[in-house]
Amino acid sequence: MSRIAKEYGDIQKTLASNDPIVNPYQGLIESLNPIDETDLSKWEAIIIGPTHTPYEHYRFRILIDVPSSYPMAPPNIRFDRNNILHCNIKSPTGEICLDILKPEDWTPVWDLLHCVHAIWRLLKEPVYDSPLDVDMGNIIRCGDTGAYQGIIRYFLAERDRNICR
Amino acid sequence: MDHQITTASDFRNTSIPNLYQLDTLLRCHICKDFLKVPVLTPCGHTFCSLCIREHLNNQPSCPLCLFEFRESLLRSEFLVNEIIQCYTSLRPSLLNAIRVQRPVAATGADKISNSKDSSLIELVSEPENENSSAVDDDLQIVATSERKPAKRSMTDILPISSKSSKRNFTMFRSERIRKKSKPNEQMAQCPICEQFYPLKALEKTHLDECLTLQSLGKKPKPSINFLPDSKSHGKETPEPRLRTPELDRSPSDETSHVDKYLGSMANTERQRLPKINFTSMNQSQIKQKLSSLGLSTNGTRQILIKRYNHYEMLWNSNFCDSLEPVDEAELKRQLLSWDVSHNKPPQNANNNGGISKLMMMKNRGKSSYRKLLEDFKNDKFNRKGWIIMFRRDFARLIKEAKLKIKTVSPTDRDLGEQANKKDKGDSEQQVENIQEASWQRIEEDQEAAVSEKQAINEIILPNEDLTDADLSRELMDMNEGDKDPPGSD
Numbered sequence: 001m002s003r004i005a006k007e008y009g010d011i012q013k014t015l016a017s018n019d020p021i022v023n024p025y026q027g028l029i030e031s032l033n034p035i036d037e038t039d040l041s042k043w044e045a046i047i048i049g050p051t052h053t054p055y056e057h058y059r060f061r062i063l064i065d066v067p068s069s070y071p072m073a074p075p076n077i078r079f080d081r082n083n084i085l086h087c088n089i090k091s092p093t094g095e096i097c098l099d100i101l102k103p104e105d106w107t108p109v110w111d112l113l114h115c116v117h118a119i120w121r122l123l124k125e126p127v128y129d130s131p132l133d134v135d136m137g138n139i140i141r142c143g144d145t146g147a148y149q150g151i152i153r154y155f156l157a158e159r160d161r162n163i164c165r
Numbered sequence: 166m167d168h169q170i171t172t173a174s175d176f177r178n179t180s181i182p183n184l185y186q187l188d189t190l191l192r193c194h195i196c197k198d199f200l201k202v203p204v205l206t207p208c209g210h211t212f213c214s215l216c217i218r219e220h221l222n223n224q225p226s227c228p229l230c231l232f233e234f235r236e237s238l239l240r241s242e243f244l245v246n247e248i249i250q251c252y253t254s255l256r257p258s259l260l261n262a263i264r265v266q267r268p269v270a271a272t273g274a275d276k277i278s279n280s281k282d283s284s285l286i287e288l289v290s291e292p293e294n295e296n297s298s299a300v301d302d303d304l305q306i307v308a309t310s311e312r313k314p315a316k317r318s319m320t321d322i323l324p325i326s327s328k329s330s331k332r333n334f335t336m337f338r339s340e341r342i343r344k345k346s347k348p349n350e351q352m353a354q355c356p357i358c359e360q361f362y363p364l365k366a367l368e369k370t371h372l373d374e375c376l377t378l379q380s381l382g383k384k385p386k387p388s389i390n391f392l393p394d395s396k397s398h399g400k401e402t403p404e405p406r407l408r409t410p411e412l413d414r415s416p417s418d419e420t421s422h423v424d425k426y427l428g429s430m431a432n433t434e435r436q437r438l439p440k441i442n443f444t445s446m447n448q449s450q451i452k453q454k455l456s457s458l459g460l461s462t463n464g465t466r467q468i469l470i471k472r473y474n475h476y477e478m479l480w481n482s483n484f485c486d487s488l489e490p491v492d493e494a495e496l497k498r499q500l501l502s503w504d505v506s507h508n509k510p511p512q513n514a515n516n517n518g519g520i521s522k523l524m525m526m527k528n529r530g531k532s533s534y535r536k537l538l539e540d541f542k543n544d545k546f547n548r549k550g551w552i553i554m555f556r557r558d559f560a561r562l563i564k565e566a567k568l569k570i571k572t573v574s575p576t577d578r579d580l581g582e583q584a585n586k587k588d589k590g591d592s593e594q595q596v597e598n599i600q601e602a603s604w605q606r607i608e609e610d611q612e613a614a615v616s617e618k619q620a621i622n623e624i625i626l627p628n629e630d631l632t633d634a635d636l637s638r639e640l641m642d643m644n645e646g647d648k649d650p651p652g653s654d
Contacts, residue, residue: 002170002196002198003196003197003198005170006170006171006172006197006198009170009172009174010172010173010174010197013172013174014174017177071195071196072219072220073223103223104224107220107224107228107229107231108194108195108216108220108228109194109195109228109229111197
């Protein structure tokens, strides 16, 4: 657990900086904080949708559970429910299919910033070989990128309309 | 060790931010802390011994490059270990020295809150127009009279006019101050090579080294640190001898590196614990294996296996990789603390003797040593402190246990404690004490010990709980029982 405390200090300093060398996550990761300062096992992050994707101009909330065996075991990361549409994300639960977050592929070298960054990369470059949302995966596998992006835009617009109401 | 969390980004707002990289390089990729007993993998990566072993229990590959290898291929890196020890001891003063200067008032407050060391330095170096006499005055507070002349010469040598050199000087002084906070090292002459060494080092390692080297027909390697003065000065002047080691070596090592390396050969006498395939073993065989190592056999099969694996990891890391291995008892303590934090507390508390009794007490809500117990769980446990703290109690328990063998009548047990103590004389009182249930006795004794320690100002744990009305009453009872002269009815 002392490791996560260390990370917390580093994350705060990194994300607070305006220097692109110190903080390469500028414009990618808006925040990464424990939900409750006294409990470092539950975190939340806000990432910014990558440019030139349907996610541009949107913000997404990510929930992170840090198990007691961390860093030997990976953190458990998911999106908010029904908050995003992506071929590697199960929208109703927010579950993410990302190799480095699986116990067999996780290595303790990664930290939370790496993980959140990897998820941001996933939004930018969907991996359609191993889709979690099969329908979305099929659309993109057929090469219909336009339809894929259109559906996502529609979903996100709907989402925001629902929130406004 | 300090409990303060350090990260590499501490160097971000210093005048040399690139030290961030050096700081990062000296850290383990797994725990992000400075490498502790570093080991090298066959693929050329370095991790803490315990971290990588724990990882290899999950996955037999390098966390960085995924190269597959077995645990037995790990090799320790003594030099990296030394570098890190040296660096970590220098780090606070280094940070302090290159910190970007802010307005004086702010820095002062900031630094004082930062650490004891730096606050001391700050006090000394704060006045802008300091002259050497002022410096001396401040230093005298911490210095022993013996060292005073050496120090004065230092202030003469180092120019304190320019800002930068003053900073260097401050850093240097912080080292000196740290040294001084240690008890004065006594020097003694080695009867074989006729050189002077700190008494401790002489007894611990140097004599053996000297003897072995002599028997091999070699000249003993002179320890560089102490050489110049003992040869060149016929007279025994204390200052130069004490000064040279401080200039030459990092403050953390007690002995020279040569001594350590020679000692490291002796470590191989302990055999490594093998990995065991438990699938073919039944429960009782596993238990047998554990008890043959002197480990607890409580818990389910899975816990037993996990416990063995963890112990094997601790053992091999300690005896195969570490330059300064701790003894088996300390390993068992570490295992127990791991057990407490990872598995359910042992149900049958009596099996583990005294320690589990203390655990029980914690569960009962008496929290006077909760702090120490918390440390017991995370590896910062102060074993020596614990022993010193309860030394009286251990001695007393032994005494009482011996007495108990002689006395036989277990009556009067249910009478109120206070009433008894006032009505009865000291001898009867003692019998009374003996008849109480053992855990209760330990508890009271420890509370008494806390108060006694407080009196000597050698408290290891914060005793905020002493204000409890209930507790203080018990304490008074204890003291009455102790101090009443015999026959004062």
